[in-house]
Amino acid sequence: MSKYVVGIDFGTLSARSILVDVSDGTIKAASSMDYPHGVMERKLPNGTTKLEADWALQYPPDYIECASTTLLNVFKASGIDPSQVIGVGTDFTECTMLPTLKDGTPLCMLDKFKDNPHAYVKLWKHHAAQDEANRLNEIAAQRGEEFLEFYGGKISSEWMFPKIWQILNEAPEIYEAADRFMELSDWITLMLTGEEKRNSCTAGYKAIWQKKTGYPSKDFFKTLDPRLEHVIDTKMSRIIYPVGSKAGYITESSSQWTGLPVGTPVAVGCGDAHAAVPGAGITGPDIMLMVIGTSGCDMMASRQNIKVPGMCGICEDGILPGYFGYEAGQSCMGDHFAWFTKNCVPEEFSAQAKEKGMHVTAYLDRLASEIKPGSSGLLALDWWNGNRSVLVDVDLTGVMFGMTTTTTAPEMYKALVEAVGYGKRMIIDTFKKHGVTIEKLYATGGIAEKSPFVMQTFADIIQMPVHVTASKQTTAMGAAMFGAVAAGGAHGGYDTIEQAGNAMGGGVKNTYLPHAENSKTYELLYQEYSKLHDYFGKDNDSVIKRLKNIKKTTSY
CATH class of the missing domain: 3.30.420 (Nucleotidyltransferase; domain 5)
Structure with a gap:
């Protein structure tokens, strides 16, 4: 009888489950579902509590509902009995965090906190903790904290401790009530197994933990804020488990909403992008x-x-x-293009796309591909959601140069795509340098x-x-591979993620080779991008920062 593993991938807008043949990585069935509440950026579910600028929250029951529905769908579609599943793995966006009671109950599910925004899930792109991040980085630099070197010299507002500190500063009652602050990759493991097993991936990349040294010292947290001195021991955990290890087993409770047999091994959680590496083979x-x-x-x-x-x-x-x-x-990548197609595409282009039976983005792709690099005279900076690398600054915003009354929507779209490409090259060049x-x-x-x-x-x-x-x-596949490792070789899985990756990994579908003529033009444009990147991105008093400060004081 064939054996299978399940991978559950919790993305920004939806969750997806895949059922995979453990022997060769064949996906027998896949299902996805959008989160019913989506990303809450303006209001809480009550419809009346408004959110301030740069907030991004989610509603935790959505994760359970989507996982339950998609798992039911894959078993129904495949006809495979859940008893043939030997392991389960999950991945989650990061740092997506939540204040909970000790048993994992989200504080937002308690009546007394349901109208408090700080009781909800703070999604990875919740950027409202930038003040706390700035102060954390300033103090760490003053103290000569060595951990900064592991994170490019700056801790992002997207990460765990700026978000915790924001809760402490703005809603101390939530901080006090929280028994735990949890990455959702660890919270979903707790929901599945009843075991709090924090993973090395999200702890290492989003919570300033390192394998050899652990977390920053109590004295560092005390210097940030005396109330944070014991945050690790009272609100988190110093016990960290490596990715691929077994967190526990499906419980009676989780069996009811997953449809999986009690006792099915479950892997510790993992960040979504990190899981994609072995998932890609x-x-x-x-x-x-x-x-x-x-x-x-x-x-x-x-x-x-x-x-x-x-x-x-x-x-x-x-x-x-x-x-x-x-x-x-x-x-900002897909967000970048989705914003443009929603807000900046003339109706005539949308109508043309519809006539051709194409999504408007695919139609823009076709039109933009016909525009010669450099011919539009446009150049953009790709900071619509701030800059993660290499400037590590969420207060940066997007800019487009060179527009005239003859500029077209396809030209603007092409400039935005190019901007993301320039940002990607900036990252790669910095690594190589x-x-x-x-x-x-x-x-x-x-x-x-x-x-x-x-x-x-x-x-x-x-x-x-x-x-x-x-x-x-690939992300869900990586999660499934970790589920196969949690099951172990003796039970039909694998003993290492390398073994799972070699057996279950995919391969290459398409290869895109550089076009020499285009690259020659893009080299000139990239040099201009680099100058603008440094001019606007490295000046803490740039017009970009001043405009955002004005927005904060007038928009809400």
Whole structure:
């Protein structure tokens, strides 16, 4: 009888489950479901409590509902009995965090806190803790804290401790009531197994934990705020489990909403982008995987331990055991293009797309691909959601230069795609400048799968071949592989993630080679982008910062 594993991928807007043959990685069924409450940026579910600028919250029951529905769908579609599942793995966006009671009950589910925004899930792109991040970085630099070197010199407002500190500053009653502050990758494991098993991936990349040194000292947290001195011991945990290890088993309770048999092994959680590395079949060093979705993450395992300024982090065993795992990324990719198609496309283009039976973004891809690089006179900075790497500054905003009364929507769209490509090259060039070897570029995610135009633009700008993974579900596949490792070789799974990756990993579907003529033009444009990047991005008193401060004082 064949054996299977389940991978559950919790993304920004939806959750998806896949049922995978453990022997060769064949996906027998897949199902996705949008979160009913989506991303809450303006109001809480009550419809009356308004949110301030830069907030991004989610509603925790949505995760359970989506996981339950998609699991039911994959078993129904495949006809496979759940008893044939030998392991379960999950991945989650990060840092997506939640204040809970000890048993994992979200504080927002308690009547007394249901109208308090700080009781809800703070999604990864909740950027309202920038003041706390700025202060944390300032104090860490003053103290000469060595951990800064592991995170490119700055801790992001997207990460765990700025978000915790914001709760303490703005809603101390929530801080006091919280028994735990949890990454959702660990919370979903708790919901499945009844065991609090925090994973090394999200702890290492989002909570300033390192394998050899642990968390920053109590004295550091006390210097930030005396009330934070014991935050690790009272609100978190110092016990961290490596990715791929077994967290526990499906319980009587979780069996009811997953449909999985009680006792099915469950892996510790993992960050979504990190899970995509083995999910793409990458089990060795020096291959960068570009995960291209709502935002973008760049992941790579390496034998080199080099501290690179402006990167999200380096963590030993953070992606693959035995290697140093690097992470960088861009805060706005799919969000970038979705914003443009929603707000800036004339009705005539939408009508033309509809006539051709095309989504408007695909139609813009076609039109933009016909525009010669440089011919529009446009150049954009890709900071619509701030900058994650290499400037690490969420207060930066997007800019487009060179517009005239003859500028068209396809030209503007092409400039935005190019901007993301320039930002990607800035990341890669920074790695190389500091001595990190990058031999190959892989890409995965919805945009990589659906948009040859975007991928060809990336190849032309970066001037390296871009290999698109064959699997459409690399993040969920990586989670499934961790489920196979949790099951173990003796029970039909695998003993290491390398073994699982080699057996279940996908391969390459398409390769985009740089076009020499386009690359020549893009080299000139990239030099101009680099100048603007430094001019507007490295000045703490730039017009971008001043405009955002004015917005904060007048919009809400």
